[in-house]
Amino acid sequence: MFAVDERIEPRIRIAxxxxxxxxxxxxxxxxxxxxxxxxxxxxxxxxxxPLAAPxxxxxxxxxxxxxxxxxxxxxxxxxxxxAKMRVAQIWQWIYQKGAREFQCMTNLAKxxxxxxxxxFSIAVPEITRxxxxxxxxxxxxxxxxxGNEIETVYIPDVDRGTLCISSQVGCTLNCSFCYTGTxxxxxNLAPAEIVGQILVARDDLxxxxxxxxxxxxxxxxxxxxxLMGMGEPLYNFDNVRDAVLIAMDNEGISxxxxxxxxxTSGVAPMLARVGEEIGCRLAISLHATTDNVRDKLVPxxxxxxxxxxxxAIREYPELSNSDRVTFEYVMIKGVNDSLDDAHRLVRMxxxxxxxxxxxxxxxxxxxxYERSDPEQIRxxxxxxxxxxxxxxxxxxxxxxxxxxxxxxxxxxxxxRRSLRTAREDRQALANSxxxx
Ligand code: SAH
Ligand code: SF4
Numbered sequence: 001m002f003a004v005d006e007r008i009e010p011r012i013r014i015a016x017x018x019x020x021x022x023x024x025x026x027x028x029x030x031x032x033x034x035x036x037x038x039x040x041x042x043x044x045x046x047x048x049x050p051l052a053a054p055x056x057x058x059x060x061x062x063x064x065x066x067x068x069x070x071x072x073x074x075x076x077x078x079x080x081x082x083a084k085m086r087v088a089q090i091w092q093w094i095y096q097k098g099a100r101e102f103q104c105m106t107n108l109a110k111x112x113x114x115x116x117x118x119x120f121s122i123a124v125p126e127i128t129r130x131x132x133x134x135x136x137x138x139x140x141x142x143x144x145x146x147g148n149e150i151e152t153v154y155i156p157d158v159d160r161g162t163l164c165i166s167s168q169v170g171c172t173l174n175c176s177f178c179y180t181g182t183x184x185x186x187x188n189l190a191p192a193e194i195v196g197q198i199l200v201a202r203d204d205l206x207x208x209x210x211x212x213x214x215x216x217x218x219x220x221x222x223x224x225x226x227l228m229g230m231g232e233p234l235y236n237f238d239n240v241r242d243a244v245l246i247a248m249d250n251e252g253i254s255x256x257x258x259x260x261x262x263x264t265s266g267v268a269p270m271l272a273r274v275g276e277e278i279g280c281r282l283a284i285s286l287h288a289t290t291d292n293v294r295d296k297l298v299p300x301x302x303x304x305x306x307x308x309x310x311x312a313i314r315e316y317p318e319l320s321n322s323d324r325v326t327f328e329y330v331m332i333k334g335v336n337d338s339l340d341d342a343h344r345l346v347r348m349x350x351x352x353x354x355x356x357x358x359x360x361x362x363x364x365x366x367x368x369y370e371r372s373d374p375e376q377i378r379x380x381x382x383x384x385x386x387x388x389x390x391x392x393x394x395x396x397x398x399x400x401x402x403x404x405x406x407x408x409x410x411x412x413x414x415x416r417r418s419l420r421t422a423r424e425d426r427q428a429l430a431n432s433x434x435x436x
Pocket of ligand 1: 177178179227228230263284285328359360361362363
């Protein structure tokens, strides 16, 4: 196993076709390492540009809903009658063609492009570091406007490419097995920072279509989005909703709602709004079959216990065999992996169109738990499968670059002290759960 760690100098990436419009770029090439199994190009040609001039009060158009963008354009002087059409044009340029500057928007008059440039910006997070695993997984460390860092992971597979995106810097929920939860800094990501992760990944994978070409979802390099990175998406509901709606919009990035999965630790009262206002797929981080154990693994359970959570899931609209909810169940040795747990699990989810993703616990430095034995995971999966539920065991990906889920963590030195304290808390929690 090897990992490639590339520190990226500040710059802006622009999709290949844009460079033909001549914006004075200095071109350079990066050689990407060959990966064993990745369907993504082993070498990506990337145009590089110097860091953009600071925004100087210009308003970022990325992440705005249509009505908000319309208002913003009108407020700066776009005639009301033209605003709707302008929004559609700008959306297409940003989300379907990967534009990062207004001057390339050739179906807009030069004067209007200048107006946009004076008043607005197209700003996305900036890659500061990229790790490429031997299995093709790519982890990006992205810098957002206030200097904070977030992580985004691209996981290529034979029939799909999944982008795991973050919804917050850090997470307040302190699940005792989660590395992200050890990060003390927490803030919600803005819609631009959420949808921006998709744009940046497409830049890096060189995935902007030729003008007029619209590849189908299944043939895209980024074909699926999962909100399983840093943060609890339902603690940042409005911003996540706006970003996901842009990702699903046909004039936006046009992902089908079935290819977007929102994972929650169980904010039960918000599930109805996910159904009504977003309608994407749902994944529930269940991880335990008794309140006693779940209280310790997923402390939000003390607020909304298993019964409340199950009730909210049963009420989630449009669950059917083709549109199932996914239960995520991290397999932790001696904590939640007994066959009694497996039987309890299938009783709990009976009647819910669902599948159970078994995730071997990803160990991290100082983690208070161990991964279940493969044989135990196999037996557990068998019980669930025999009860009529798909029970795939997730293959850990990107382990050599700490990119597997739950291992997302910015490596800022400033965080180390808080991390140590958090580890001690977790150790105490884990000790309290062990028999004797
Ligand atoms: N906050 C949301 C989404 C981010 S976590 C949630 O909790 O659902 C994404 C998934 O990774 C969750 O199912 C989480 O429980 C799981 N996870 C976190 N840490 C893990 C670890 N160390 N090993 C395996 N899975 C982990
Ligand atoms: Fe937050 Fe999810 Fe990690 Fe829990 S598992 S701490 S909710 S990111």
